[in-house]
Amino acid sequence: MASVDLEKLRTTGAGKAIGVLTSGGDAQGMNAAVRAVTRMGIYVGAKVFLIYEGYEGLVEGGENIKQANWLSVSNIIQLGGTVIGSARCKAFTTREGRRAAAYNLVQRGITNLCVIGGDGSLTGANIFRSEWGSLLEELVSEGKISEGTAQTYSHLNIAGLVGSIDNDFCGTDMTIGTDSALHRIMEVIDAITTTAQSHQRTFVLEVMGRHCGYLALVSALASGADWLFIPEAPPEDGWENFMCERLGETRSRGSRLNIIIIAEGAIDRNGKPISSRYVKDLVVRRLGFDTRVTVLGHVQRGGTPSAFDRILSSKMGMEAVMALLEATPDTPACVVSLSGNQSVRLPLMECVQMTKEVQKAMDEKRFDEAIQLRGGSFENNWNIYKLLSHQKISKEKTNFSLAILNVGAPAAGMNAAVRSAVRSGISQGHTVYVVHDGFEGLAKNQVQEVSWHDVAGWLGRGGSMLGTKRTLPKGYMEKIVENIRLHNIHALLVIGGFEAYEGVLQLVEARGRYEELCIVMCVIPATISNNVPGTDFSLGSDTAVNAAMESCDRIKQSASGTKRRVFIVETMGGYCGYLATVTGIAVGADAAYVFEDPFNIQDLKANVEHMTEKMKTEIQRGLVLRNEKCHEHYTTEFLYNLYSSEGKGVFDCRTNVLGHLQQVWGVGTWIPEGCSLTPVPRGPGGCSRARTLLHAPPHGAPGCRGYFIHTPLTRVLIAHCTGRRPRLCLGETHAVGSQPDVRAVCTHKAPLPQGFLPTSGGTCLLDAGAHRSLPVDELATHYPASGGGLWAKCGMEKGAGLL
Structure with a gap:
């Protein structure tokens, strides 16, 4: 959804009624979607009805269809499942059942229906829409409604949201619940790993x-x-031998465990199911390993939704309301999808048909086509898995060498990126070095050549196994150049935050004095602050948001007993308000104060007054987020004193400074000096970016040292960008030779303007885009800023804080 002026939407839904239901299997994030549809609908002036128990409630009517108000969906964003219930309804599959459903909707004036469910639920909604006119005619002939009523409600508009943990719906990159299900799986794997190693x-x-x-x-x-079975890519004949050989090889090199993951629908090339029991018996019989089977089952549907699912659901819910308001009698039923980083509306039945084509391709054993039909993201993940897990080490060595180092504060995903880069480089025959303690370690010659198995087990480790420091290279230039020459390094991969970005620019600026620096230099953004210019998403920021979100959930829960309490929570991020903003949306905060959105004492006063009014309602709690450097004078202590004084006698106030919890938090585990990673930084993000550098050919045009010359393509940042045409510039640039001064591009270590800031106010739009390489010194003229393409505002006024 493009940024819009929400003030102009306040009355666009007047006289309209919207019904929302959840159907099929439940998925984490459904409640966030229901909440967004309800509050966005109320905001635009429409009546919103919650339909309980899915299509069954729609058919039965009565108390199953209730009009909602603003408070009806309060405090549900963090809940798993669906609070309005879901049920499989045989009655709705019949003409009589759909006629009863139509009558129940007409009785309440509902002609807009938002359905949250899988492809079966959405297909049923489309059938219902196509029959709507004839169903009303039958109701008229039965005398249940008048002809005038039938004319008034002659058209039914449908908007679908895909709620499914399977992520099996074509047309959307992610379905509601998928990310949370991955969290549950990773929690189990992390727990199993310890006992397996023992x-x-x-x-x-x-x-x-x-x-x-x-x-x-x-x-x-x-x-x-170690091994994977999925229905889209059945193993080749004789896979039993290959798998056992690989498991044995892994053990012979010192590994104490093996993990085999199998999808419940896994099959072989002949279509025969591959069961977990069969695989277990095979390993025991062939290798004699102590083997156990764990079937995760419905635990994957349970638990609280992740930050990604909360924001994705909120975004899709808002877009669904807009789609219903803009629909005409000629508009086909649509499904709201995530494409790249944008919410888009696609024809519902086209997506359903494409989803069926995938199954047809698998039934006809066109497996390569089935993978392609799943989408570019699925295909890319599959290729990365094959590269990192099954590609053999190249026997032919090249004369190309790569050095990898971490710079800045620790961030989740650093070790995953290092592992991916190391193995990608070694698989191509390159020499790979790792550097301990960042640029300072490079100056002190803390350089070590690594092998394939040296990075085994790094994937789930938090923090930085290499060690990381904020030291910039400017004061160590001579020694850095000397060690680059000593080890004959042809490329530098720098994984880190803003300091990594600035450090590479300093090296680039020194190329005129040192020919050893005329090599490929690449930055992979990795910082919880998400403040690196040119990328929408940095490794570690997703984990940090989830850490802050879980802490805020617990803080909100503590207020359920004390009542009349306001919590002021301080997040990290320096001058970048990404963490505060996105966390505020994910937890339904009352306000989020960030440096990029200036505020004054009048704003604070208005917020306190709002909080006072809020305490008169059923919701007697408040949550205010503050970025650690949002204002020089309005500190956390100042806000505490202000809220405590002005709210005296109405509510009390408490403060919480999350601090390094955002760096040391993990999924299900607390690990000192680092964090267990969420699936996002562990998975495709780190892998795709790390291998991108290795596409640079080691032979290029003749230049310094016979490898690389001083061109933009030898200084790049692997960005997670919008995939769209550039929208805004970072700011004024100042040339230093042929390079811009990073200090002119960014203010307070945060690029301006920020992509996540509000353009008009309202709710959140989260973009998760495609990977893209950009010249580091050309970022100022290409992409706006970090922040996930997100525009958001946690408002205090009723209707302003939509989520």
């Missing part, structure tokens, strides 16, 4: 997904599984 066991994990292997594929990629 007893040198092999674990066979069966995950859900029906006939789609997305959950199995991404969890295998994120956990570094």
Whole structure:
């Protein structure tokens, strides 16, 4: 959805009624979608009805269809499942059942229906829409409604949201619930890994997904599984020998465990199911390994939704309301999807038909085509998995060498990116070095050549195994150049935050004095602050948001007993308000104060007054987020004193400074000096970016040292960008030779303007786009800023804080 002026939408829904229901299997994030549809509908002036128990409630009517108000969906964003219930309804599959459903909608004036469910639920909604006119005619002939009523409500508009943990719906990159299901799987894998290492066991994990292997594929990629079975890519004949050979080889090189992940719909080339029990018996019989089977089952549907699912659902819910308001009698039923990083509306039945084509391709054993039909993201993940897990080490060595180092504060995903880069380089025959302690370590010659198995087990480790410092290279230039020459390094891969970006620019600026620096230099953004110019998403920021979100959930829960309490929570991020903004949306905060959105004492006063009014309602709690450097004078202590004084006698106030919890948090585990990663930074993000550098040919045009010359393509940042045409500039640039001064591009280590800031106010739009390489010194004229393409505002006024 493009940014819009929400003030102009306040009355666009007047006189209209919207019904929302959830159907089919539940998925985490459905409640966030219901909440967004309800509050956006109320905001635009429409009546919103919650339809309980899915299509069954629609058919039965009565108390199953209730008009909602603003408070009806309060405090549900963090809940799993669906609070309005879901049920499979045989009655709705009959003409009589759909006629009863039509009568119940007409009685309440509902002609707009938002359906949250899988392809079966959405197909049923489309059939209902196509029959709507004839159903009303039958109701008129039966005398249940008048002809005038039938004319008034002659058209039914449908907007679908795909709620399914399987991510098996074509047309959308992610479905509601998929990311949360991956969190549950990774929690189990992390827990199993410790016991497997203790007893040198092999674990066979069966995950859900029906006939789609997305959950199995991404969890295998994120956990570094030894073997994977998915229905879209059955193993070749004789796979039993290959698998056992690989498991034995892994053990012979010192590994104490093996992980095999199998999708519940896995088959072989002949269409015969491959069961977890069969795989377990095979390993025991062939290798004699102590092997266990774990079938995850419905645990994958449970638990709280992740930050990604909360924001994705909120975004899609808002877009669904807009689609219903803009629909005409000629508009086909649509489904709101995520494409690249934009919410888009696609024809519902075209997407359903494409989804059926995938199954048809698998039935006809056109497996390569089935993978392509799943989409570019699925295909890319599959290729990365094959590269990192099954590609053999090249026997032919090249004379190309690569050095990898971490710079800045630790961030989740750093170790995953290092592992991916190391193995990608070695697989191509390159020499790979790792540098300890960043640029300072490079100056002190803390350089070590690594092998394939040196990075085994790094994937799920938090922090930085190499060590990382904020030191910039400017004061160590001579020694850095000397060690680059000593080890004959032809490329530098720098993984880190803003300091990594600035450090590479300093090296680029010094190329005129040192020919050794005329090599490829690449930055992979990795910082919880998400403040690196040119990228929408940095490794570690997703994990940090989830850490802050879980902490805020617990803080909100503590207020359920005390009542009349306001919490002021301070997040990290320096001058970049990404963490505060996105966390505020994910937890339904009352306000988020960030440096990029200036505020004054009048704004604070208005917020306190709003909080006072809020305490008169059923919701007697408040949550205010503050970025750590949002204002020089309005500190966390100042806000506490202000809220405490002005709210005296109405509410009390408490403060929480999350601090390094955002760096050391993990999925299900607390690890000192680092964090367990969420699936996003463990998986495709780190892998895709790390291998991108290796596409640079080691032979290029003649230049310094016979490898690379001083061109834009030798200084790049691997960005997670919008995939759209550039929208805004970072700011004024100042040339230093042929390079811009990073200090002129960015203010307070945060690029301006920020992509996540509000353009008009309202709710969140989260973009998760495609990887793209950009010249580091040309970012100022290409892409706006970090922040996930997100525009958001946590408002205090009723209707302003939509989520």
